[in-house]
Structures are given as structure tokens and as C-alpha cells.
Amino acid sequence: MNAFVWPIRVYYEDTDSGGIVYHANYLKYMERARTEWLRARGFDQGRLKQELGVIFVVRSLQIEYEKPAQIDDKLQVVTQVAAQRRASLLFHQLIQREDPEPVVLIRSEVKVACLDSRTLKPRAIPDQIRMELTDVG
Secondary structure (H helix, E strand, O other): OOOEEEEEEOOHHHEOOOOEEOHHHHHHHHHHHHHHHHHHOOOOHHHHHHHHOEEEEEEEEEEEEOOOOEOOOEEEEEEEEEEEOOOEEEEEEEEEEOOOOOEEEEEEEEEEEEEEOOOOOEOOOOHHHHHHOOOOO
16 A cells, blocks of 8 residues: 655654654654544544444554654654554554655554444454555555
8 A cells, every 4th residue: 555644844842852852742743644544545533433433542552763853844754554454454654854855763663453432342444444455465
């Protein structure tokens, strides 16, 4: 599946006292990109919960911090589905700085589980979403 790219600008509020992006904010950037990836495919998380009774939650996360981002940097969060299972998706996500050539700052692997919104137990990804991912291994 093609990579989804979501632009982010680093603001003062994202940084620590040294002007470097605070490490936990990268997780927010990645979460926003996955939400927008889903929205770009026609799925709003609020509607998924209300109409299909499902929510998506992070089950596990591996992240490598390679280089820091700083205030006013233009970043791109690159999101790609690496694998899908019956009730989960594995995402590979990069955060890169827009220079003349992109520079990778963060590499991550995020496993997201599909849960029943009432019981909070794993459940199969709805067919409507699964059909959007048919070309994923």
C-alpha cells in the first residue's frame, strides 16, 4: 500500500527548554497521522465507534529516535500499513524533516488493535475497512 504523508510544523509548545521537540510529542504526531490516514480512506473514528461499535487502540510501540526536530521545522509523518491481521494492523511510521532532501528523525513500528467499543475486547476489523487494505500483505 502506498505511504500516507501528513505534514506537521514544530511549534514552541512542542519543544523543551532547549528548543528541541519533547520526545512524547512525536507520539502525538504519529497518532494524528494514523487518524488522518483513516480519515483519508473515508473513516471517521467517532462514526466507527457509533455506527460499527469499534475503536482502534495502540497495543505496542517501538520507536527509534535518530535525530532531533527543532522549533519551526517542517516535518512529514510517513505512515504505511506493513501488515494486517484479523483484529490488528501493524504500521511503519517515519518522521522526517523537510530539507532539500528528507532527513529521517524517527523510525517506529506501531501495532494497533481493533476493539469492541462496549466490551473493550478484540474484534475483527470491519469488512468496510478491511476492503480498503486488500493490497496489504
